[in-house]
Amino acid sequence: MPTITKEKKQSEKPAKKRAQLKVLSVKEIVICALSGAVLGLAAPGINLWPIAWFGLAPLLLLIVSSKSGFTATARGFIFGTCFNLVYLNWYLGLQPLDWLGFNWWQGWLMACAAWMIVSMHQGILISLFALASYLIPVCESYLPKKISGVWRIPAFVLFPGLWVLILNKLGNAPSMLGVPWSMLEYTQYQQTQVIQVASIIGGIGVGFLIVLANVSVANLVATLHKKSTFKLLASDRPRTALIQLGVTALILVGAYVAGAWDSSRASVEATRHAAVLQGNINIDMQKTKRRWNPLDLFHHYQRLLTGARPGLIVYSESAMPVFFREHDDIVKAMGAQARSLKSDLVLGSMDRQSADSPYNSAFGITSDGKLLNTVYHKRYLVPFGEYPPAFIEYLPDWIRVLTNTPAGGGFAAGQDPAVLDLKSGKVAPLICFECISPELVASSTRHGGELLVNLSDLAWFHDSSIGEQMLAFSVFRAVENRRFFVFAANTGPSAIINPRGEICQRSRLNQDLLLEGSIGFISDMSIFSQWYR
Template identity: 30%
Template sequence: MTKLPQRVFLVYGFLTPLLLGLAMPGRVGFWPLLFVALAPLLHVCLFLPPKKSCLLGFAAGFLYHLFLLYWIVIVVGRYGGLPLYLSFAALVLLALYMSFFWGLFCLLLSIFAGRSWHRERSISTLVWLAPVLWVALDYLRSFLFSGFPWMDIGYGLYSQPRLIQAADLGGHHAVSFALLLSNSLLVAIIDRQRSNVRWNIRMERRLLLLACGFLVFIFGYSFLRYDVVSRAVSRGLHSKIAVVQGNVNQAEKWTPEKKEQTVATYVRLAEEVLDQRDTELVVWPETALPFYLQSDPLASRIAQFVIANNIWLLTGTPAYTITGTHPDGRRDVDYFNAAVLIDAGGRLAGQYQKQHLVPFGEYVPLKKYMPFLSPLVVSVGDFTAGQSSAPLVMGKIRMGVLVCFESIFPEIARASTGAGANLLANLTNDAWYGRSSAPYQSMAMSVFRAVENKRSLVRAANTGISGFVDPVGNIIKSTELFVPTALARQVPLWEEETIFTRNGYLFGACCLCGVVAIFLFRRRGA
């Protein structure tokens, strides 16, 4: 057993959230720390008993997520209207939920790979189990309670496209796996420096060499894939597309008297980049039109704009569908957070309805079974989730649409690409986040949707960050926060289907199944 005092393990445990916080996108974003940040926590799990490992992992996760998700206070306080103490309580509750997975990770890792009761337990067990377990829990969090896969560790490498091309094999989970393996291998290298270590254990040595080989494969593949795809994309089809960032004040956006001014703002900004008459498509953000386009007189103003400029328009707007009428005249109506495609003749050419709604933001979960939640429906909205991932078609362009935080769910972009999309369009309104780290984190996750499917991604955000991402993850051009801007760029349209699009999205599920199998095997052998 290690002779290090308990307070040293406490320092180790809290060193991880500090390093990881400095590494992730936002105020600092020093990405090289990702390769070492989790090593102190892994060292804790190697030597402390399971219960102590769990508690320290939970505390470290709580501290990290307070740092990562502090913008929740801005969202529910400034824009949600809650007092400061309730806003902070919302942050604490979310951080507690997220830190549960850290505590569970440390508990299981200590049980299955720790040395709290076996001094010379093979370090290779920890080296391989840590990435499998971490990715399994990330995957579980992606769908549990509707899912909140915010800023998994792999996303921290978004600014280094040469390092993340393996995402087209196993999604962002494959990159997270490689980072965890790098951290656990560092722990193994340090551990193997002990004078009493026995290097003649052949299986352990082979497993450690296999870990090194896996990392060489992942990052070697990424370097080669980046060069190959970049050359192929440069020779393929391109289309000139414009994005508009209106920077419309969130507090005034939905007031009836401001909607005409909002339309005028978007039209004016768009026309600033349409002077060369070679732009084919203009993209406006989520709910850029704060009214029902299908029944509002301002629809004619939109039609005039696209006809006069001979362009197509993709824009966010609320929409509704009448599903039935009662004898007394009452109507059943489904409301959607939608994106509509308007052709150059001013006609509706397609509509996408947001599939993954924000709980307690766009709908109230379990409202049918808990009538006392009905008042919340009035305050937060009552949208219906869309069902289709079919692309919106504009000649050679087939767009897979991601509305708002749908960009953090890999399955939605993958389904659209599998259905034939050769371009991804993310329409969002990140004004809720204020001048925090959240817009940078949101952009980071969007980059991976492009890399996983090898599709260009066009992003239009009300207050930023808007821009263009090519199929290998280069951010071609992006905007500053809270600046009215319009950008136009030639965007590659690529057709090749990746392994991720076909079946690589199952990588996280395989890790979860592996952990279950290990647990069952241990129980049976106990």
């Protein structure tokens, strides 16, 4: 009988430790990458939305079959990064960057770097979800179980709860430089009947339900697999898994019914005329030597407004790229325009209270030509794009130049959800990607906003899918708060959305036009608006 020496035993210990931290096999990497990329196909702009209801199940199975926390984390990172690389493909639309002084290959390099960095940042959050899911004792049922003296949390509660906590809330908080963009709920923006429950539980609740459905799929697959690999998610017999699938179906049906009930109570009466002025001022007209001056812009807008009906007219973000209140001639001209059109105006421009605190702002001008004293200052700023984080000072100049803004060194963040009290009604402005924040939009509604408007300038991203994804966010904000939503994008697509999330009018990309439609001003607050913070 062979003997094992003391030296051999000692040499086996580090070998075991190394095995726990071994690099993933090529097969594992390919499975994780492909699974994540397939889920990304559900993103707005690609619109293979059914995938969202089962496309996360592979990640859940990969987590429970992991032999160490390191493996679970690595699998989650690869899955999450590839999911976001597909979802966030619009970052490639940043190029060409010749207006920043980069040639064609440098532009591609910078666009690809931004695309990869942001995707990896979001991949890290999904890896944290994977690690937490691995470390917390879990069982395959809807109820907790005590196994071998250890209480285990139901997967049907743990996985959806961890997902929305890490992805929707903590990891993507502004203080963490987070941008909660690639959320699962937005994949359903065209399924308006399905998302009506968002007026009660919000988009975050819809995301919870999507993950719940994926847990049921993973539970069924693990049970039918009949191997120990997925035993943590496997029921004792197929009948149990089918019963739990039925429970999930009942929950989803209940959510659908609750949403339909609340939708039937919502006011969608459109009694006022509204128009979006889509100026189509491309990046060359903004940033190069061929840039248009305020007078050029005013005459361009005046031409587009010929024959406009009285009502509300919404301009885009930075429609007048100056410090608006410091230019009396422009203020007077815009006031005269409002009077002649008998329309209230909402205009994107800049404001400042001191030389070192410029704001990306929205102004209101009433139909009698009066400039409102209330000015909305954008609260949620784009990291790097609108303000340089503190550590940017230690980076090379070729990176710092990417923080270029109309204000020069960056914007200051506003603090208040200011509402513009116009003749038409009370308008709650949002600027650019603030429509990704349900917290900000709900706070604007609670502060008296009867109509939501978003002013955006997406010219930076050329012909990408970013506009379609921002429309998806706007659809959810409209449903959550039961408000009409006017989305005004400089280069399109612009849209008018009703409180049920239906896109009533929309424009195409890269056209200068006046998009007209009907809106209503609503004072009743949704259940979601009242409770969500």
